[in-house]
Amino acid sequence: DGGITQSPKYLFRKEGQNVTLSCEQNLNHDAMYWYRQDPGQGLRLIYYSQIVNDFQKGDIAEGYSVSREKKESFPLTVTSAQKNPTAFYLCASSPDRGRVNTEAFFGQGTRLTVV
Amino acid sequence: KNQVEQSPQSLIILEGKNCTLQCNYTVSPFSNLRWYKQDTGRGPVSLTIMTFSENTKSNGRYTATLDADTKQSSLHITASQLSDSASYICVVSLSYGNNRLAFGKGNQVVVIP
Numbered sequence: 553d554g555g556i557t558q559s560p561k562y563l564f565r566k567e568g569q570n571v572t573l574s575c576e577q578n579l580n581h582d583a584m585y586w587y588r589q590d591p592g593q594g595l596r597l598i599y600y601s602q603i604v605n606d607f608q609k610g611d612i613a614e615g616y617s618v619s620r621e622k623k624e625s626f627p628l629t630v631t632s633a634q635k636n637p638t639a640f641y642l643c644a645s646s647p648d649r650g651r652v653n654t655e656a657f658f659g660q661g662t663r664l665t666v667v
Numbered sequence: 668k669n670q671v672e673q674s675p676q677s678l679i680i681l682e683g684k685n686c687t688l689q690c691n692y693t694v695s696p697f698s699n700l701r702w703y704k705q706d707t708g709r710g711p712v713s714l715t716i717m718t719f720s721e722n723t724k725s726n727g728r729y730t731a732t733l734d735a736d737t738k739q740s741s742l743h744i745t746a747s748q749l750s751d752s753a754s755y756i757c758v759v760s761l762s763y764g765n766n767r768l769a770f771g772k773g774n775q776v777v778v779i780p
Contacts, residue, residue, distance in 0.1 A: 558710075569777070587770075592771075592772060593772055594770035594772045595770040596770075597767070597768075601762055640708075642711070644710075657713075658710035659673055661710050663708070
């Protein structure tokens with residue numbers, strides 16, 4: 553069935569290592585987003601992409617990188633430059649980059665822990 | 668300053684009782700306001716989405732209201748159930764054309780039997 557899938561659900565990383573979080577959607581959505589959620593805080597935008605082969609920095613892009621080679625995939629790499637990477641990461645997608653009242657659908661999240 | 672403020676931060680209610688969650692925002696102009704439900708360790712799920720011209724929208728036992736003049740929204744939960752225990756997040760769409768969203772920190776609701 554259709555949806556947005558994040559993997560893995562839990563991820564452990566040693567300090568100094570890069571790690572890539574997967575996000576795949578089969579909803580044929582144009583726009584995809586990565587958010588970070590920390591306890592007691594609202595979601596914060598890391599990167600977003602409104603079309604294949606194009607993406608924009610969000611509010612907290614430092615230490616992260618993304619790619620959008622395919623419409624259905626938007627992987628997020630947490631690099632060693634990210635000083636506080638332990639968090640819950642959420643991927644989302646929405647149908648039409650040109651319309652404002654479209655719904656955003658979220659994946660189930662990946663909890664990254666740096667050990 | 669956060670553009671979307673929610674209150675109360677957390678509350679505990681008895682099963683079967685009603686409760687109301689508040690959201691105040693400073694974003695202007697905005698295109699729509701959304702309420703999401705987020706279970707612990709899961710992604711948010713949409714409950715309602717309202718444009719600035721809508722005053723109320725219901726989804727089962729959830730009813731959202733919007734007063735664009737005072738920049739306030741509320742989410743009312745009727746006859747609460749144990750499964751309503753979750754964080755409820757108010758989200759405002761910031762501007763036209765690019766779907767940027769401003770998130771509140773959430774209202775943490777715990778329903779006890």
